[in-house]
Amino acid sequence: IRTGMPEVIYCEGKTTEQVAKIFNSLAASGVNVLATRANAEHRQAIFAAEPRSVEHVAARCVTLKQNDLAPRPGRIGIVCAGTSDLPVAEEARVTAELMGNQVDLVADVGVAGLHRLLSQHHRLQEASVLIVCAGMEGALPSVVGGLVGVPVIAVPTSVGYGASFGGLAALLGMLNSCSPNIAVVNIDNGFGAAYVATLMNRAY
Amino acid sequence: IRTGMPEVIYCEGKTTEQVAKIFNSLAASGVNVLATRANAEHRQAIFAAEPRSVEHVAARCVTLKQNDLAPRPGRIGIVCAGTSDLPVAEEARVTAELMGNQVDLVADVGVAGLHRLLSQHHRLQEASVLIVCAGMEGALPSVVGGLVGVPVIAVPTSVGYGASFGGLAALLGMLNSCSPNIAVVNIDNGFGAAYVATLMNRAY
Amino acid sequence: IRTGMPEVIYCEGKTTEQVAKIFNSLAASGVNVLATRANAEHRQAIFAAEPRSVEHVAARCVTLKQNDLAPRPGRIGIVCAGTSDLPVAEEARVTAELMGNQVDLVADVGVAGLHRLLSQHHRLQEASVLIVCAGMEGALPSVVGGLVGVPVIAVPTSVGYGASFGGLAALLGMLNSCSPNIAVVNIDNGFGAAYVATLMNRAY
Amino acid sequence: IRTGMPEVIYCEGKTTEQVAKIFNSLAASGVNVLATRANAEHRQAIFAAEPRSVEHVAARCVTLKQNDLAPRPGRIGIVCAGTSDLPVAEEARVTAELMGNQVDLVADVGVAGLHRLLSQHHRLQEASVLIVCAGMEGALPSVVGGLVGVPVIAVPTSVGYGASFGGLAALLGMLNSCSPNIAVVNIDNGFGAAYVATLMNRAY
Amino acid sequence: IRTGMPEVIYCEGKTTEQVAKIFNSLAASGVNVLATRANAEHRQAIFAAEPRSVEHVAARCVTLKQNDLAPRPGRIGIVCAGTSDLPVAEEARVTAELMGNQVDLVADVGVAGLHRLLSQHHRLQEASVLIVCAGMEGALPSVVGGLVGVPVIAVPTSVGYGASFGGLAALLGMLNSCSPNIAVVNIDNGFGAAYVATLMNRAY
C-alpha cells in the first residue's frame, strides 16, 4: 500500500540476534531496509549479517538501499540547535533520504543566537516542508514557523535536565506554539517526523 | 507573506466590543476574516458590526469572505467519532474552507464501531490530507492512519471526563500512535489543524 | 478460599535465594506454583531447587503443576499488537493456563493494520473473555471491544518511549475507552488480567 | 450484536432539546432506553417528551423499559462507602437493572469501619460479580476483593478534595490493588462498571 | 527595612470591605500603597475609601503615591507578545513605576513575527534589566535573552488552552531556556518580576 517506503526495524529493546535476523529476512525480500535506535552492537551484528548495509553512526541507524525511488518534487529542511539534538536530526535525515527526499540539514541555529538562524534564512525558504528538532525549551519551531510559509514538523528532544522532565517541557512548548503552521510528533521521534514530511513531499 | 490566508481573531477572553472592533477593522482592510471560539454574544456583536459576516454555530466561528482564492489541488478529509467532537471538527472545516480547500467531513465513525468507519473507506482514500479529531482515548487517528497513505493531522479534543484530564489522555495517545503518518496539534485546536493541512494542500 | 488457584511468587526485587526457597516450600505444600517476573538467574535457581518446575522464557515465568484442575467452560482470548508486548501477553497466557483455562493467543494484530486484526475476527468471537495488551497509544482494547460482546480486560504495557511515560499514555487511553465493555488493570500486569479473566470463566 | 442491551444517551454537554429528541427517537424504535448524567432539566425534558420514562434522581438517570429481558443467572453486588459515592453506585444499579440483572446495593461500608463491612459479608458472598465504588483513598475494592472469590469491578469516584485530585488518588489506588481479582473503570463511571459486570453475568 | 518600597495588598480572595479597610489603614500610615489583582468591585471600594487612589484598569491595580522616591539609575524594559499577556505586563509596569523605576513597555512582539521584535531591538538595548511576559509556549524570554547582555526576568502567563495547562507549558519552557541570562517567577506574577527587577536597578 505505501509503495516505496522502506521496511523499518526499531532496535531498542531487541537483542542483536533478533535485529540481525529481522534485517536479513527483510533484505532477502528485496525491499529497502532501515534500522533505527541501533547501538554499536546492533550495527555490527547487522553488518555481519548483511555486508551491503550502511552504518550511520550519528543517526544510530543502518540502511540497506536495494531499489531506486522516484524523485520527490520538493526538499525537506531539517533544523536543530546544537550538537545534543543532532542524533534526532540525523535520524530524520537518514530516514528522509532513504525515502527518496532531497534533504538540507541546518544545524547550530538555536533561538538564543538569532543571527546564526537568520543567516540561514535562504536555506529555510528553499524547503517544501521543515522538520525542526529542539530540546530544553523547544522554542525553535515557533521561531522557524514564523519565518516560513510551509508546514513545520516539530520534534521535541529529550535534551536537557531538571525541569525538562525528559523532553516534556519541549513537547508542551511545541504543542502551544503561537505559529499556526506547526504539528508535533513524539519526543525524539526523528523517524516519524521524516515519515510524515515525506508524505507531504509529493506531487498531485 | 502567507498570501491568501485570512486574518484570524481568537475570541476567547476578549469582550464583545473588542472582537467586533477588530473584526470591523480587518474587514475594512479588504482581507478575508475568521473569528474562532466565538460564543453567541461574540457572534451577534460581529454580525451587528459587519452584516456581511456569516455565522457558523456548530463551529463557534464567524467568517467574512471578500476575496476568491485560487483553487487548491487536493481535498482535506476531516474525521470524527461523535457529536461531542463536532465543534472541533467544524472549526477545522470552516477554517479549511475559508482557506480555499475542498473539504469532506466524515462524522460518526468511532473506533468502537469499525464497520461504520470501514464503510466510509472510499471517502478517506480521496483525501490528500486528513484531519482526525477524537477525545476520550484518542484512538481514531491510529486506525485511520493505518488505512491511508497520506499525512494525518491528529486533534485531541477535551471530550471526556475523569481520567481524560481535559484531553490529556487523547493527546498522549496520539503522540504515541503506532501509525507513522501522524502529527499532532494542541487539544481542541481545529483551527491549527486546518492551517497546517492547508499548507500541505498545494501543488509544486 | 480461592480453591484451585496456584500460589504465586512475584520475583522482582527478591534475591535468587529467597525466590528458590519460597518456591520450594510452596511446592512441598502440594499446590500448583507460579513464579512471575523471574529473570534468568531466578529461573535457574528455581530449577536447581525444584527440577520438576517448567521455565517459560518469553513470559519470564516458572510453573509447577502438581494438581489437575476442573475444566472451565469457556476460552480466554489474549490479543496483542507486536513483539514488544509479548512478554506481558505471555505472562497472561502462562497464568491463565495454570489456572485451568483454555487459551488462544492472537499476536501481531495492531490497530494500524486493521486487516490483520479483522482476519482473526473468528478467533476473537470464540473467546468468552478477552485480554488485550497494548503499549504506546493503547488503542487495541477499544477496537477489539467494539468487535465482541464479551468482557475485555485491558492491560496497558510500558512499551513505548518519550510521551508514553512508562505506560501512562496507554493506561489513560484504556480508562477512557469509548467501548463500554472494558475494564483495566495495572501497567504490564498480565498476571492480574489472567486472574480476573479466570474468575469470569466459570459456570453458574 | 449486543442483543438486549438498552440504547444509552450520555447527557452531559447536550442541550435538553438534543437529549429529549434522541430519547424520543430511540423510544420509537422499540428498544429499552437509558439516559445517564441527566440533570433536573434533562430529566424533565425527557419526561415531557416521553411520559412513560422513569426518573432516577439519585442516579441522575432516566430509563424506559419496553421489553422484558431473559433473566441472568447471577446477582451483581454493588458496594460503596458513603452518601457521597451514592450517585455513582446508583448509576451502576439503574444500569445493571435495566440490563436484566438482579442487584444488591450495599452502602455505608467504608474501610475505616470494618465491622459494618464485615456484618454484610454474607451479602458480598452471594454476588457473582461485585462493583465497588470508592472515592478519597479508594481502598474499598482491595478490602472487598480479599473477602470474595469473584471478579471485582472497581470504580474510583471524584469524591474528595485537595490531594484527591478529582479522583486520581482513588484511581491509582485501585490500579495498584494488592487483591488480584480487581479491574478498574474510569473515574465516576458507574455505567461502564455495570456494563462490564452484566457481560460477566451470563450462563455458558 | 526595604525603604521606599510600597505596601502591597493582594486582593484576590479578599472581600471589598477587607481590601478597602487595609488600603485605608496603610494609606493613613503615610506610605505608598499598591493593590494588585483588584477586580472592578475592589477598585471601586478602594476609591470610595480613598479618593486620592488611582485606578489602573488594564493592570487590575490601584495605587496611592504619597511620597517621592529617589530616582533609580537604569530603565526597566517590559516585553510581551500580545493583548492577552497585557494584564500581566501592565501589573509589572504599574508596580515598577510605583517603585521609582523608569519603564519602557514593548508590546506586540511575539516570536512568530521576529521582524516586529527585531525592529524594537534598540529599545531592548536601552534597558538595564528586562521583564519578559509570555504565555503559550513561553519562548519570548529565550529569544530576547539572546539579544541582550542584561538580566531577563521571565514571567510565564496563563494565556493559552489545552496543553498549556494553565501556564505550565510556558513555565517549563522558561526554566529550560538555552539563554543563560534568565531567571523565572511564578505564573502571572508581574508584581514579583517588577519587585526583583527594581532591586537590580540600583547604583552601588
Next chain:
Amino acid sequence: IRTGMPEVIYCEGKTTEQVAKIFNSLAASGVNVLATRANAEHRQAIFAAEPRSVEHVAARCVTLKQNDLAPRPGRIGIVCAGTSDLPVAEEARVTAELMGNQVDLVADVGVAGLHRLLSQHHRLQEASVLIVCAGMEGALPSVVGGLVGVPVIAVPTSVGYGASFGGLAALLGMLNSCSPNIAVVNIDNGFGAAYVATLMNRAY
C-alpha cells in the same frame, strides 16, 4: 535541644569514606549514632572504623548505643503488609528502639487478607502510637486507623510497579484516608515516622 535523640547520618549519596569518618567523629563525641540507608559497603566501612557498631541488614542501618535512655511510657506498633515493605518497617523499628521506645512489629497483614490483620487486633490495641508502612495502593493505614483510637503515622513505600509511580499512588491514598487519625510522612521515610512517633511517646 532534643536531648537523648541520636545523631543521624543519611548514607545515600555519600562515599564509604565520608560515612565512616562522620560515624567515627560522632561516636567520639559520646552520643548514640544511627546510620540509615547504608548499603553493604557503607556498613562494612563503619564496622571497620567503629567495631562497637551494630549492623541491621534488613533495615539497612548501623547503630551505636553508648548511652542508656530514660524509658518512654508507651509502645510503638509498626505494621506492614509484606516482605517488600520490611526494609522501611525495619528502618522505623531500629530508629524507634535506638530512641528508647518499646516496639512491636506486626508484619504480613495486608488489606487483602483481613483475617490475618484482625487476628493481630490485640497487638494493635496495645500500641500508644502506630506506624503503618504500605506500598501499592497504600490502604493499610485507613484500615488500621479504623481499628484503633491512637495516632497513626502512615509511611507510603515505593513498593509496586506501573501506576504506583514510585510510591505516589500509596502517598496520595494515605493523604486522602477516610480515617481521621492519620498523618503522613515522605515515601519510604521509616526514619521520620519513628522520629515523630517517638516525640508522641512521652509523659506530660
Next chain:
Amino acid sequence: IRTGMPEVIYCEGKTTEQVAKIFNSLAASGVNVLATRANAEHRQAIFAAEPRSVEHVAARCVTLKQNDLAPRPGRIGIVCAGTSDLPVAEEARVTAELMGNQVDLVADVGVAGLHRLLSQHHRLQEASVLIVCAGMEGALPSVVGGLVGVPVIAVPTSVGYGASFGGLAALLGMLNSCSPNIAVVNIDNGFGAAYVATLMNRAY
C-alpha cells in the same frame, strides 16, 4: 470506641436540608456535634434547626457542645502565616477546642518575616503539639519544626496561584521537610490535623 469525640458532618456537596437534618438527629442523640465546610446557607439552616448551635464564621464551622470533656494535659499550638490561611487554621482551632484541648493560635508569622515568628518563640515552646498551616511554598512547618521538640502536624493550604497547583507545592514541600519532627495531612485539612493532634494530647 473514640469516647468523647464529637460526631462530624462534612457539609461540602450536601444540600442545606441534608445538613440540617443530619445535624438535628446527631444533636438528638446527645453527643457533641461539629459541622465543617459549612457555607452561610448551611450555617443558617443548621441554626434554624438547632438554635443551641454556635456558628464560627471564619472557620466555616458550626458546633453544638452538649457534654463537658475531661481536660487534656497539654496545649495545642496552631501556627499560620497570613489571613488567607486563617480559614484552615480556624477549622483546626474550632475542632481542637470542641475535642477538649486548650488551644493557642499564633497567626501572622510567615517565613519571610522571621522576627515576627521568633518573637512568638515562647508560645511555640508551650505547646505539646503544633499544627502549622501554610500555603504557597509551605515552608513554615520546617522552620517551626526546627524551633521545637514536639510533633508538628503540617497542613498544606490551597492558598496561592499559578505553580501552587491548588496546594500541591505546599504539600510536596512539607513531605520533604528537612525537620524530622513533621507529619502531613491533606490539603486544607484543618479538621484532620486537629483530630490527630488531639489524640497525641493525652496522659498515659
Next chain:
Amino acid sequence: IRTGMPEVIYCEGKTTEQVAKIFNSLAASGVNVLATRANAEHRQAIFAAEPRSVEHVAARCVTLKQNDLAPRPGRIGIVCAGTSDLPVAEEARVTAELMGNQVDLVADVGVAGLHRLLSQHHRLQEASVLIVCAGMEGALPSVVGGLVGVPVIAVPTSVGYGASFGGLAALLGMLNSCSPNIAVVNIDNGFGAAYVATLMNRAY
C-alpha cells in the same frame, strides 16, 4: 557581545574526546574557558589536553583563566544547607569567580536550624546579590529572602527522595515563595544562577 564572559562547555553527554577537543580549541582562541558537569574522566582528559587548566572536584568543573577581568563592584553571596547541595553551590561559586566576582559561600545553614543561619546574618548583608541552593522542600530562599534587601536567585537542587520527585518539590516551593525578591532557575543549575547574578553585579 558579552565581553569578558568565559566560553562554556556543558560536558554531560559528551565523550572525553569531544570535551578535550572543544576545550583545547577554545583555549587556543585566547578566552577564559569553563567546563561544567565534568566527571573525573572529563577532567583528566581536559588536563591532559591543556595542562594549565584547573580542576574543581567538588564543583565538577574545570577552568582556564587566561585573561584578567575588570573588578565588579559587589559581592555575590552563595548560601546552601548541607553537604548534598554543595556540588550545585560550588558550580555557582566557580562560575561566578571566573566571571570576575568576589564570592562568599555560606554553607551548612538549613531552615531547620535557624540559629546557624542567623549567626551568619552579617555575611548575607554584605552581598549585593544572593544565590540560594536548596533541595528537599526548598525553603531556604524564602527565609533568606526575608532577611535581605537584595535580589535572590533560587536554585532548586535534586537532593531528596520520594516525593521530592527529582527536585520538583523544591522548584515549586521556590516559585511560590512568599518573599517577593526571588527569581528561580532550573533544578541544579548553579551555572545559570551565577551567570544571572554576575549580570546584576555591575556599575551603571
